[in-house]
Amino acid sequence: MISVQGLTKRYGQTEAIRNISFSVDKGEVVGFLGPNGAGKSTTMKILCGYLPADAGEVRVAGFDVFGDSVKARSRIGYMPENVPLYPEMRVSEYLSYRAALKGVSARQTGEKVEDALQLCGLSGVRRKLIATLSKGYRQRVGLADALINEPDILILDEPTIGLDPGQIREVRELIKGLAARHTILVSSHILSEVEMTCSRVLILDKGRIVASGTPADLRERAGLPLTGSIRMELKAPASEALALLRTAIGDGSVQVVGTENGWTELEIISGEQDPREDLFRAVVANGWTLRELSSHRSSLEEIFASFVKSGEQAPGEEKR
Amino acid sequence: MRTLWYLWKREVASAFQTPMAWVILFFLLLVTGFNFYAGVTMLNHGPSEVTVVESFFNTVFFWFPFLLLFPILTMRLYAEEYRSGTVETLMTAPVRDSQVVLAKFLGVLFLYCVLWIPTALYFVIFQLYTRHDAAGASGAYAGSYLLLLLIGMFFLSLGGLFSSTTRHQMTAAVMTFASVALFFMTGLLSFLSGHVGPFMQALSVTISPIEQMTQFSRGIIDTRTIVWYLVMTALCLFLTLHAFQSRRWRK
Numbered sequence: 001m002i003s004v005q006g007l008t009k010r011y012g013q014t015e016a017i018r019n020i021s022f023s024v025d026k027g028e029v030v031g032f033l034g035p036n037g038a039g040k041s042t043t044m045k046i047l048c049g050y051l052p053a054d055a056g057e058v059r060v061a062g063f064d065v066f067g068d069s070v071k072a073r074s075r076i077g078y079m080p081e082n083v084p085l086y087p088e089m090r091v092s093e094y095l096s097y098r099a100a101l102k103g104v105s106a107r108q109t110g111e112k113v114e115d116a117l118q119l120c121g122l123s124g125v126r127r128k129l130i131a132t133l134s135k136g137y138r139q140r141v142g143l144a145d146a147l148i149n150e151p152d153i154l155i156l157d158e159p160t161i162g163l164d165p166g167q168i169r170e171v172r173e174l175i176k177g178l179a180a181r182h183t184i185l186v187s188s189h190i191l192s193e194v195e196m197t198c199s200r201v202l203i204l205d206k207g208r209i210v211a212s213g214t215p216a217d218l219r220e221r222a223g224l225p226l227t228g229s230i231r232m233e234l235k236a237p238a239s240e241a242l243a244l245l246r247t248a249i250g251d252g253s254v255q256v257v258g259t260e261n262g263w264t265e266l267e268i269i270s271g272e273q274d275p276r277e278d279l280f281r282a283v284v285a286n287g288w289t290l291r292e293l294s295s296h297r298s299s300l301e302e303i304f305a306s307f308v309k310s311g312e313q314a315p316g317e318e319k320r
Numbered sequence: 321m322r323t324l325w326y327l328w329k330r331e332v333a334s335a336f337q338t339p340m341a342w343v344i345l346f347f348l349l350l351v352t353g354f355n356f357y358a359g360v361t362m363l364n365h366g367p368s369e370v371t372v373v374e375s376f377f378n379t380v381f382f383w384f385p386f387l388l389l390f391p392i393l394t395m396r397l398y399a400e401e402y403r404s405g406t407v408e409t410l411m412t413a414p415v416r417d418s419q420v421v422l423a424k425f426l427g428v429l430f431l432y433c434v435l436w437i438p439t440a441l442y443f444v445i446f447q448l449y450t451r452h453d454a455a456g457a458s459g460a461y462a463g464s465y466l467l468l469l470l471i472g473m474f475f476l477s478l479g480g481l482f483s484s485t486t487r488h489q490m491t492a493a494v495m496t497f498a499s500v501a502l503f504f505m506t507g508l509l510s511f512l513s514g515h516v517g518p519f520m521q522a523l524s525v526t527i528s529p530i531e532q533m534t535q536f537s538r539g540i541i542d543t544r545t546i547v548w549y550l551v552m553t554a555l556c557l558f559l560t561l562h563a564f565q566s567r568r569w570r571k
Contacts, residue, residue: 049412070416073415076412080408088338089333089337100323101414
């Protein structure tokens with residue numbers, strides 16, 4: 001659906017994007033991840049035919065974005081960052097206008113606008129002036145606009161930025177719901193969000209793709225433990241607890257993180273097996289009191305940090 | 321064609337959905353109404369060589385609001401889209417640059433026409449009440465309003481060009497007003513005939529709105545003037561298209 005080859009974009013002296021290549025297959029939901037200024041928005045603007053590139057080739061739904069721009073654009077629903085809208089228009093009026101621009105026939109416009117209003121939870125504000133809408137509703141109008149003509153591809157630039165947690169959850173659910181019908185490229189700098197909604201992640205840093213793959217893939221490649229770490233707190237002397245748990249988990253490592261009023265806090269990095277049951281039994285067998293036993297899967301956050309910090313480039317250059 | 325129609329419709333709607341069009345219409349009718357009243361009053365004082373139509377279109381009360389109209393009408397055309405970022409949503413829809421430029425021009429031209437049409441009522445009212453003709457010949461009406469349309473086309477496209485180069489409405493307005501005023505002032509060169517060469521004098525007579533209006537409001541229609549304005553409009557629209565496209569290369 002989307003194929004990008006050797007894309008480079010300069011703003012004057014600075015290179016916003018350096019020779020990036022990736023592709024997105026039909027039906028995928030791909031997360032575009034990176035710190036601010038990594039080149040996410042620039043890449044998206046190029047994909048949507050808004051900005052020209054200095055080098056490289058971009059094909060969207062089979063059309064060359066530079067040579068066949070109008071046709072390519074008709075297959076994309078784009079929601080720019082901060083969702084610029086015409087404040088003097090009413091919600092349904094704006095969506096009808098956008099539908100018409102995107103080639104929806106006059107007969108179908110009413111139906112499509114109704115669908116989009118329903119889907120995005122805008123039915124209650126259809127007659128409202130856009131100027132009077134809250135940030136959350138504006139965001140939804142932008143989303144409704146992006147999918148009004150049921151495009152093959154949705155490109156959403158930071159769709160949840162500036163929303164409150166409740167609204168973020170709603171928009172996230174909405175995107176998940178859309179995944180069945182559209183190919184989606186969504187950018188974010190919130191990692192948990194990408195992990196929740198995306199089947200694949202592209203990590204961008206300083207204009208390069210530094211990593212690409214499923215969250216599990218990346219976890220492995222970043223060298224982080226698959227099962228993650230386990231945190232434990234029990235009422236026992238530190239040295240005894242350490243000795244006991246070492247034998248209980250077999251391969252893996254245990255270390256004392258802290259002690260407080262007779263409580264010992266430990267961190268356990270285990271091997272392939274989940275050792276929590278064994279740990280529990282060992283504690284019970286000794287008659288100690290256990291007040292915490294929790295498992296932390298390494299989040300995308302850590303993976304992201306490990307890729308961005310190390311400046312690792314090798315995995316990112318490859319195409320999936 | 322369909323796209324152009326929808327773009328045009330939004331341009332026109334946005335003017336009338338905000339108070340802008342109504343405020344301009346109100347004040348324009350106020351000033352031109354006063355201008356008409358003053359013209360008729362002046363003619364009441366004794367015999368004169370000019371008709372009501374000529375006196376209406378050739379006073380400072382007519383030209384002053386006329387010149388002010390262009391920066392006001394055109395400043396927001398592109399600048400506002402740049403500033404608010406809506407140009408991004410607009411140009412990522414399957415829309416051609418040329419369609420946008422044309423739609424914006426035709427939209428503001430339509431608004432301009434809507435502003436002037438009510439002024440024709442003055443002459444209708446005059447004839448109904450006085451049972452005298454407001455002009456020597458019916459061609460005078462056609463000439464006056466045709467010239468109004470032609471000058472409007474050029475100045476509006478010029479204003480659009482300036483608006484397409486900046487994201488600041490005021491900058492666009494200042495540039496538009498300065499250039500429109502400059503074109504207008506060339507007409508005043510003919511008053512300084514002793515100090516300018518015959519070429520400059522001929523030029524000023526040809527492109528001066530004042531000189532042209534003196535002719536057209538008598539019903540004397542000069543095709544050179546028509547061609548001049550059509551060519552200048554086309555040139556401005558062409559340059560606007562390029563200025564609009566240049567956003568893709570600027571940052």
